[in-house]
Amino acid sequence: MAGLRKGKCYTPVKRAYTRKSKFKKKNYIKAVPTSKIVKFDLGDLKKRFPYRIDLICRKPIQIRHNALESSRTVVNRQLNEQLGGNYNMKIRVYPHHVLRENKMITGAGADRMQTGMQLSFGRPVGVAAQISRNQKVMSVSVDEANVDAAKKALKRATPRLPGKYVIDVVKIQ
Numbered sequence: 001m002a003g004l005r006k007g008k009c010y011t012p013v014k015r016a017y018t019r020k021s022k023f024k025k026k027n028y029i030k031a032v033p034t035s036k037i038v039k040f041d042l043g044d045l046k047k048r049f050p051y052r053i054d055l056i057c058r059k060p061i062q063i064r065h066n067a068l069e070s071s072r073t074v075v076n077r078q079l080n081e082q083l084g085g086n087y088n089m090k091i092r093v094y095p096h097h098v099l100r101e102n103k104m105i106t107g108a109g110a111d112r113m114q115t116g117m118q119l120s121f122g123r124p125v126g127v128a129a130q131i132s133r134n135q136k137v138m139s140v141s142v143d144e145a146n147v148d149a150a151k152k153a154l155k156r157a158t159p160r161l162p163g164k165y166v167i168d169v170v171k172i173q
Helices: 065-083 144-160
Strands: 041-043 051-057 061-064 088-091 097-101 123-131 136-142 165-171
Touching: 041 065, 051 144, 061 065, 065 088, 065 123, 065 136, 065 144, 136 144, 144 165
Parallel strands: none
Antiparallel strands: 041 088, 051 136, 051 165, 061 123, 088 136, 097 123
């Protein structure tokens, strides 16, 4: 069986499409798949930290929920090992956009089993966050001594996310 399609199939930002049908109930996606992101705020949520390190996306892109969850676990594990619980990590984007796929069957006899482009609205297969240019994807707040550790942890998240990213350090007054 085939699993997930490649991430490059979903990275370009596309406008949400709703089909128009004679029958109102066919106009909408019936069920939105659940997001794989478990937590959006991690670490010490009560303490105020003087430095915030942001992971900023350089161009408009779509990030699937499984890529966000993968990068979150990597950053959280790295920060937990090095800093204990002395940090606050926040995922700044939420996957709202429903990804659909019109599954096509190939091979002998496949022409009798599918409708092709007729009724091709597609089934929901996942959700993605649509990111605009220079938008913050993740933020980590730490003390001054732990800024380098937070930068390294965010750097480890970038291979798991599509697109180009910049890490920015902000001093909070």
